[in-house]
Amino acid sequence: MSSYDIISLNDFIIRQQKDFPYARGELSSLLHHIGTAAKMVNAKIRKAGLVEILGRAGAENPQGEDQQKLDRYADEVFIDALQASGECCGVASEENQNEVVFTEEFAARGKYIVCIDPLDGSSNIDYNVSVGSIFSIYRRVTERDAESGIADFLQPGSKQVAAGYVIYGSSTMLVYTTGNGVNGFTLDPTIGEFCLSHPSMKTPSKGRIYSINEGNYIKFPDGVKRYIKYCQENDPATGRPYISRYIGSLVSDVHRNLLTGGIFLYPPSIIYPSGKLRLVYECNPISFIIEQAGGVATDGRNRILTISPGSLHQRSPFYCGSPEMISQLVGMCC
Numbered sequence: 001m002s003s004y005d006i007i008s009l010n011d012f013i014i015r016q017q018k019d020f021p022y023a024r025g026e027l028s029s030l031l032h033h034i035g036t037a038a039k040m041v042n043a044k045i046r047k048a049g050l051v052e053i054l055g056r057a058g059a060e061n062p063q064g065e066d067q068q069k070l071d072r073y074a075d076e077v078f079i080d081a082l083q084a085s086g087e088c089c090g091v092a093s094e095e096n097q098n099e100v101v102f103t104e105e106f107a108a109r110g111k112y113i114v115c116i117d118p119l120d121g122s123s124n125i126d127y128n129v130s131v132g133s134i135f136s137i138y139r140r141v142t143e144r145d146a147e148s149g150i151a152d153f154l155q156p157g158s159k160q161v162a163a164g165y166v167i168y169g170s171s172t173m174l175v176y177t178t179g180n181g182v183n184g185f186t187l188d189p190t191i192g193e194f195c196l197s198h199p200s201m202k203t204p205s206k207g208r209i210y211s212i213n214e215g216n217y218i219k220f221p222d223g224v225k226r227y228i229k230y231c232q233e234n235d236p237a238t239g240r241p242y243i244s245r246y247i248g249s250l251v252s253d254v255h256r257n258l259l260t261g262g263i264f265l266y267p268p269s270i271i272y273p274s275g276k277l278r279l280v281y282e283c284n285p286i287s288f289i290i291e292q293a294g295g296v297a298t299d300g301r302n303r304i305l306t307i308s309p310g311s312l313h314q315r316s317p318f319y320c321g322s323p324e325m326i327s328q329l330v331g332m333c334c
């Protein structure tokens, strides 16, 4: 393998563009700018603890959650990068109550809108636990000579043209799909490039890991309690119980389970009667990726990607992962 035998994210995006006969490079440009924003956020996270970037920003996000300084930074970086691409006319973000509409001429006519969770799991940052960024890309449905409107952002997840996440972990990876499978790129800090490291990612049909915040056990629906007990009994196939792994950072838990096989569960609870995770910028992009990798994503009754959002910050019960494990859960509880 020659030292130059790498496929960078930008090389890959351009190669993939050739698979789309009508592509004129707009989506490629958008993905390129997202990659650049991810590198900037990564650089700041890797210095967190050394520069004044840890801790709370002294404000709350639309969910009433404490905004971390890095939440604010990541939100600004991704929004600025998306605007600079000229291909995006607006952004919905966990950190902003309403959609951000780009009014500058070069951006206002952008073909796409993007929904982001700029820094998911940020409450973990001060304790050096891995966090992530999540993005979801749609074609706008409003006229291109008008400003983007809420209808652009409340499309069902099945209308996504691309989705991905960045995991800032032991290494920094960008994993994305444009509907032609899932590919993972690891950031090589020595050259500042995301390099193809996980081509054509597929999740096993079954795994041994279940991921859920069992601290909420008492509040779970009875069927979910039954499934947890099922996981704790000996699996006939191995003679051993499943393995409980839960980081409390969606991207980290999902990424591990995608690679090893497993199931992630965030059920309704008394604290979150509709579940905690947000449909538009967490469940939909993760579901697109999971399905493209051969997995399943549901709210317990409906395929996540068929749900039409009623509002930007709408929450949903969320179960995703290996198909045989999801099937077992749904058979038990929903």
Ligand code: P6P
Pocket: 120, 121, 122, 123, 213, 248, 249, 250, 251, 276, 277
């Ligand atoms: P809990 C992080 O705050 C987050 O939105 C997801 O990244 C994560 O999966 C979930 O919340 C963890 O929630 O209630 O278990 O702390």
